Amino acid sequence: MAVIAxxxxxxxxHAAPVRRNAPAPGAELPVxxxxxxxxxxGPGLRFDxxxxxxxxxxxxxxxxxxxxxxxxxxxxxxxxxxHQVSIRSAGYTTWRAEVSVGDRPERIQVSLTPTP
Numbered sequence: 242m243a244v245i246a247x248x249x250x251x252x253x254x255h256a257a258p259v260r261r262n263a264p265a266p267g268a269e270l271p272v273x274x275x276x277x278x279x280x281x282x283g284p285g286l287r288f289d290x291x292x293x294x295x296x297x298x299x300x301x302x303x304x305x306x307x308x309x310x311x312x313x314x315x316x317x318x319x320x321x322x323x324h325q326v327s328i329r330s331a332g333y334t335t336w337r338a339e340v341s342v343g344d345r346p347e348r349i350q351v352s353l354t355p356t357p
Contacts, residue, residue, distance in 0.1 A: 284342050285316040286326070289350040295330035316346055332356060 288297060290307035297304050299319065304310065307328065310317050321342050326349065329335040333353035340347055 282316060282346050283318065284321045284344055285318040285346045286324070286340065286342065287311075287315050287346050287348045288317070288328075289348065290328055291352040292330055292333070295328050295333070295351075295353060298327040298329070300325055328353065 286299070288307045288310050290297070293306065293308035293311075295307045297307055297310055297317075299317070304317060319342055321344060324340050324342060325337070326340050327335055327337045328349075328351050330353055332355060334356055336351050336353055338349075340349065
């Protein structure tokens with residue numbers, strides 16, 4: 242594959258640029274809304290758990306149900322590092338893991354398995 246690069250010269254050396262939909266001279270310029278910004282998020286955990294009523298335990302501390310942790314911005318703040326996370330609910334096998342959290346949120350997606 243060949244790539245061709247070059248410049249194109251204008252045939253009229255002093256031609257004014259064409260402006261489409263330009264405001265009339267002296268007219269007030271429209272104000273544009275600022276582009277949406279995505280705020281930087283700090284370290285933490287986001288939970289997407291079934292059943293939503295499952296209890297979440299982080300580093301041996303009960304922190305709430307998966308559903309309650311999804312309210313607001315859904316981020317449960319924890320410092321960067323390794324955290325022990327357990328998710329349990331009656332009638333389901335408990336899920337346990339060591340989760341490494343960096344400078345950004347770590348998503349935990351778990352669907353608990355019903356106990357036989």
